[in-house]
Amino acid sequence: VRVESFGTYACRATIGTATTRLSGHAIANAVDIGGFILADGRRVTVLADWNGPDPAVREFLRVVHASACKRFGTVLSPDYNAAHRNHFHL
Numbered sequence: 001v002r003v004e005s006f007g008t009y010a011c012r013a014t015i016g017t018a019t020t021r022l023s024g025h026a027i028a029n030a031v032d033i034g035g036f037i038l039a040d041g042r043r044v045t046v047l048a049d050w051n052g053p054d055p056a057v058r059e060f061l062r063v064v065h066a067s068a069c070k071r072f073g074t075v076l077s078p079d080y081n082a083a084h085r086n087h088f089h090l
């Protein structure tokens with residue numbers, strides 16, 4: 001029922017990579033998603049649940065990630081690097 005965002009626009013280079021190119025955030029072409037509030041009130045976060053103890057919740061996040069890959073040109077997760085341990089970058 002709700003998506004928790006870490007924001008969109010930030011004029012900066014990419015973080016956690018060796019390159020110095022501008023981030024998609026530098027041109028407001030990216031959003032960072034940290035969590036979701038489910039209809040039953042549960043809060044699922046990338047930080048706590050990407051590798052969390054509940055397999056159904058882990059699967060939920062992987063389905064969201066895979067779905068985002070069908071819709072966005074760039075999708076980064078905790079598997080990309082430590083800078084993305086707590087959010088999906090879309």
Ligand SMILES: [Zn+2]
Nearest residue numbers: 030031032089
């Ligand atoms: Zn981002």
